[in-house]
Amino acid sequence: MKNFSIPSPKFARGDLVALGAPGDRTLADLLADADRLAIAIADRAKANASANTRAAPDANEVLLICADRYHFAVGLLAIWKAGLCAALPPNAQPETIRTLAAHPSIRLLVHDTDSGEGFDLRTALLDRSPIAEATPLDLSPDRPIATLYTSGSTGEHKRCPKTALELIGEASAHVASFHFAPGERFVATVPGHHIYGLLWGVLVPLLSGGAFARQTPFYPDAVAARLAELKATCLVSVPAHLRGIAELDTLPSVRRITSSSAALPTETAQQIFERFGLRVTELYGSSETGGIAFREEPGAPHTPLSGVSVTADADGRLLLDSPFLTPGTPRPMPCDDRVEILADGRFLLRGRLDGVVKVGGKRVSLSEIDRHLLQVPGVKDAACLAREVDSGRGAEIWAAVVAPALTAAQIRTRLRDWIDPVAIPRRLLLVPALPREENGKLLRSKLSALFEAPGAIEGNDANEMNDAIEGDIPRFANAPVELVPTRERPLPDGSGYVLSFHIPEDYFYFRGHFDGLPILPGVVQLELIVRRQISRLWPDLATGLRRVAQLKFKRTIEPGTDLFLTLRRDPSSVSSAAHTSCSKVRFEIADASDSGVCSQGQFCFELESKRLSPTSP
Amino acid sequence: MATPELEQEIKQLIIDSLKLEDVTAEQIDAEAPLFVDGLGLDSIDALELAMAVRKKYGLSAQADDDKNRSIYSSVRALADYVEAERAKASQQQTPQS
Known part of the structure; x- marks a missing residue:
């Protein structure tokens, strides 16, 4: 199999790759900045200066977290040029970053924040000294290039190591399948450290000869303003954000809107079609598996991506075979979603098989919330559940906690250091004891009844x-x-x-x-x-x-x-x-x-x- | 400067639109930060609240997210913004009438 060239050879050196405040950047800028940063990263990784003191001798990962997508792309290319592997955190919460940065596999933390820890890559970008003409990277398909983290049902953030074939291969397949020509302009409302934001907000632009917005707009009107200002052709977003965008009076015309991370409510998809004449391309996949399927009609069955095969076992468990699976994975790979396969090869999603829920598009492991609750000093027992709600969140986490000396606010504050804000329990009930069985198990029905009790009066x-x-x-x-x-x-x-x-x-x-x-x-x-x-x-x-x-x-x-x-x-x-x-x-x-x-x-x-x-x- | 009535109305709007079952208007401090600290709202709440403000007051969010963050930073900041936008709208209408 041939190597991947990134950024795409379709780019001319003067073509724009990054758009908008704080300034447009060309391919030549990107390659030169990546080369400079690669030298700085290699020096620090070698000298152990500002590096993780707990790193294992063979640690080769660099933890990367950037608010500016151009900084993120420079960081990614520089890490690869330095012969290292990028680790991308599951969220940007300070404690998550701090904990991951101290993991033995991590050599160095690279970021563009004012936190004062690790290596602020902006200092390397100030250096404008001339540099030998930099060239795109040539990555062998089996080279490990990134480690993503996801919250797994075991309760730990699960490491998902990815080779160039899995990430660059998948993004290249999207460029071909969805016909992205050079010159497309991408605005993403999701950061680059999530697999979807990485593939669609960064890699697809870099592999198609397109450009991405540096900023990640959030409020619907800010999204619309960036689309207009940057003459965007593609909006990369998620259901919780699209819900607000669907209510805008006008939306600048784009060629494609993509949505991932959770099912897009039919109502939102229809609203966007009726008001702006746009169909949303919904992508279904996960950090472990990469992309699996897509659909463009709200509520319709999913069509497997090119080269991907989806079948089901007797329980309806999704069995996946895909060119983007990690080498060594048994094929077909059993997944945690339940599906119904249709005669034409398309399929319908029928929910999860494990204790994981999607809250605001983010995968939340209930056992992980339980574990973090129990780690709060003063919490003696705790359990949480998920309730479906009619809002952009899709589901809410409710927790019952035994903590005689604490208030709900104090517990939430402690959780916020660890848990993505969307997954912080919306209802936090302080109770004298949890109604556990003799064997220590807590029945879902009894836990659920706790929340009904006060209302019952x-x-x-x-x-x-x-x-x-x-x-x-x-x-x-x-x-x-x-x-x-x-x-x-x-x-x-x-x-x-x-x-x-x-x-x-x-x-x-x-x-x-x-x-x-x-x-x-x-x-x-x-x-x-x-x-x-x-x-x-x-x-x-x-x-x-x-x-x-x-x-x-x-x-x-x-x-x-x-x-x-x-x-x-x-x-x-x-x-x-x-x-x-x-x-x-x-x-x-x-x-x-x-x-x-x-x-x-x-x-x-x-x-x-x-x-x-x-x-x- | 926004009136206490408008602040009260916005507190209720926050409670209703975000379905904050455990919170009463009296418990919300008009000057406390709405997000992360204080009420501890998150990014999805931020978007839901912006949608509710659009419906109730006909006010769009700004094109600049930094401005949006300061408008939605507290009940008082949001009330002052609603008040200022109303004043602007009535000034624009006065010369024509």
């Missing part, structure tokens, strides 16, 4: 609530149970009050709730803190409670806690037909030490205009 009428209270609080009248506010002050706007409470260490209702992990029961908060004070402050609301709405228990209350109770009464709304009026009191119980909300909700009262007697049955 919503909409119950007063009688049911009273029953619940009577049932849950025994010997109500005889026990020393009353909680008396230590301080009371009106709200400045006169709509209510703020009351201070101290919950004694030995308070009666900590008994048995729970042994070894005492927390204040929700029903005690509602009845003995909230409802008692409403009745005292507004005697007209002593009866007539119809329901408790929007009730949320967000954080546990432990013995010895000081609390603030805020009560706000909304103006009554009168229903003349029914001779009743409704009155709502919103409450919030917060921890006085840090103002973190423990519980909140709304008590709704229905007052008859002519109530006979407050004690009538």
Whole structure:
């Protein structure tokens, strides 16, 4: 098999390869900058200056992370020219970069940020000294050129080493299959370190004699502006971004829009077709497998890419054979997606076979989120699940966490160092314990039920609530149970009050709730803190409670806690037909030490205009 | 300067459009950063919020992402931007009427 030449020999030296701020660059610029940087990288890798001190003796990977696509392309070519292999991180979160940079396989970190760590490649690009005429690279197909990382179902970021055949071979196949002629101009909304952004935002332009935008526009109007300004012919994007782009009034005309990383909702595809007359080319693949198939009709079956064969086993598991598989991979390769093969060779995707979900187009391993949650100091147990939602996200992560001393915000902050922001749990429920089985397993149904529990009280009428209270609080009248506010002050706007409470260490209702992990029961908060004070402050609301709405228990209350109770009464709304009026009191119980909300909700009262007697049955 | 009512309206828009079930308008600090810290919103929220602002106020995002980032940096910044755009629109209409 013959070697790959990159950038393409179709380029003339004066042809543009990189477009837009902070300045257009030609092929000659790219090759000269790559040569200069290759020398600097080789020097540092050899001398171990600014290099990873934990690198293995034979470490030959250079971790590359750049915000500017031209810097990224220069870095990639320079790493290859220096005889090294590029490692591309799964996300740009600082802790991910820091951890990967210390991996024994990594010799050096190269970037274009102001982080101060590793080697800032911009310093090498300042050097404008003349250099012998640089030439494109000649890469042998079996040479390892990049290591991509993906989040696998095992919970670790999985290393995907790639040869030139896999990456350059696939991008070259796309150039041929989708007929990219020299002079195409690409704007990508995804960075170069993901396989899709690497193939379509960087390699396809470099292999077709085209040019790419240096910037990665994000907001729909910024995408439209870059398309117009750079006279783009191809937009490389993802469903979450295309959702916003579909709502623009106008979109500069491009020849092709590509989408990958998750299924494009039919509605978005149709909207883009109806408004701009453009069909989106959806590409299906993964970091491990490379590209597999494409489709251009929303919701239609996928067509395997040229040279790719897709079959299924008895379970519907996708079996893949492709020229872009890693050498040594068993063929056909069993994948984690389920498919239905049609008579004409096309296929329909039927979901995943493992615990991995797509959140905002990114592959999220639930076990990985669990693992990071458990690594947060103070977290004793944790489990998460994915819920499908109707937004650009597609699915959300919800987590139930046992962490008596932490708030949801503190836990999220710690996770953010490790986890891509889209995968941070949208709902983070602090619970006293997870409902695990004796063998330690946690049933999905029981985990799921935790999130329904507080809401289950919503909409119950007063009688049911009273029953619940009577049932849950025994010997109500005889026990020393009353909680008396230590301080009371009106709200400045006169709509209510703020009351201070101290919950004694030995308070009666900590008994048995729970042994070894005492927390204040929700029903005690509602009845003995909230409802008692409403009745005292507004005697007209002593009866007539119809329901408790929007009730949320967000954080546990432990013995010895000081609390603030805020009560706000909304103006009554009168229903003349029914001779009743409704009155709502919103409450919030917060921890006085840090103002973190423990519980909140709304008590709704229905007052008859002519109530006979407050004690009538 | 935006009114407290507009800030309140934008807080509610954020809660409704991003379906933030655990958050009330009172909990959102108008000056706190919306993204990463503060409310901890992410890139998909950013796009969803821009779509909601377009629907409710008829305002497009800017061609420059740095400007967008500063407009969407906090409730106050967004409210000030909406207010300024409204003022611009009414100034443009006044001479014709």
